[in-house]
Amino acid sequence: VPCIGTNLMSMEIKNHTVVTEFILLGIPHTEGQEQVLFVVFLIFYLCTLLGNLLILVAVMSDSRLHTPMYFFLCNLSVLDIGFSSVSTHKMLVNLLVRNQVISLGGCMSQVFFYHFLGSTECLLYTVMAYDRFAAICHPLRYTIIMNRRVCTLLAAGTWFTSSFHATILTTLTFQLPYCGSNVVDYFFCDIFPVVKLACGNTLIIETVSFTNIGLVPMTCFLLILASYIRIVIAILKMHSAEGRRKAASTCVSHLSVVTLFFGPCALIYTQPSLSEVLVTPVQIFGNVVTPMLNPTIYTLRNKDVKGALKKLAGAQVTSEGGH
Helix, strand or coil: CHHEEEEHHHHHHHHHCCCCEECCCCCCCCHHHHHHHHHHHHHHHHHHHHHHHHHHHHHCCCCHHHHHHHHHHHHHHHHHHHHHHHHHHHHHHHHHHHHCCHHHHHHHHHHHHHHHHHHHHHHHHHHHHHHHHHHHHCCCCCCCCCCCCHHHHHHHHHHHHHHHHHHHHHHHHCCCCCCCEEEEECCCHHHHHHHCCCCCHHHHHHHHHHHHHHHHHHHHHHHHHHHHHHHHHHHHCCHHHHHHHHHHHHHHHHHHHHHHHHHHHHHHCCCCCCCHHHHHHHHHHHHHHHHHHHHHHHHHCCCCHHHHHHHHHHHHHHHHHHH
């Protein structure tokens, strides 16, 4: 009997370790359009890199932009570059050479970094809303409230908390046995498409995922809403029309990027019955388009950043002229 038990256990272990790679089916209903989509997504990705790198260079090169708002914008730029890179690289390879295979390690990395960077961005928007609240509602104490130490702790807190959040989700996802099909019906590895392939009990990961992925954005959204209610009240009390206009303009930009982030997130994770035809475009919009739009909406329309970029370009021209 012990021999039979040992054989059964070894068979079980073998079955559970069969899957060492996954096959990503890619974007559905795109047969014959691969080259066009490759060019479009590559342009989006290059624009994302260029826009966000320009912001980083502009802020770091101009001491006038060394303020809490621009410090958090630099964090957002780093996140946008990382977030768009999580799925776009593999998606471009799939479209160009139809290489749909992704290793187990690669799939784990996609799940981890997607939720790590996504959660960090969600928390960072909340911190940015608090920064605007402090600047508009407590202008005289702003530099004390948002001093360098506080800004560093808030930014580090968003990254650390999200790494913990993503580690839990990734561990729960990949400790499940995968012993059947390895075909992921999606264009990148996300928790729900991957967990569908597990041959064990998925109740824990599904419950934790819905709770965590729902709880983090909902909490952040409510905190942002609370900040903006206070901000609106403060703006309405302002006597200066110029002050109201300036305060409102920074808030409108922030609210725009918050909507772009939370919109797709809410649709994908709170509407399980959402048509499969809609899920993929909404997800692609969030992964590829939003990181490209953020620099334009939030920063490149800002006259301070434009001034820093012109100054940088002028210095470059002068430097080349000197040579």
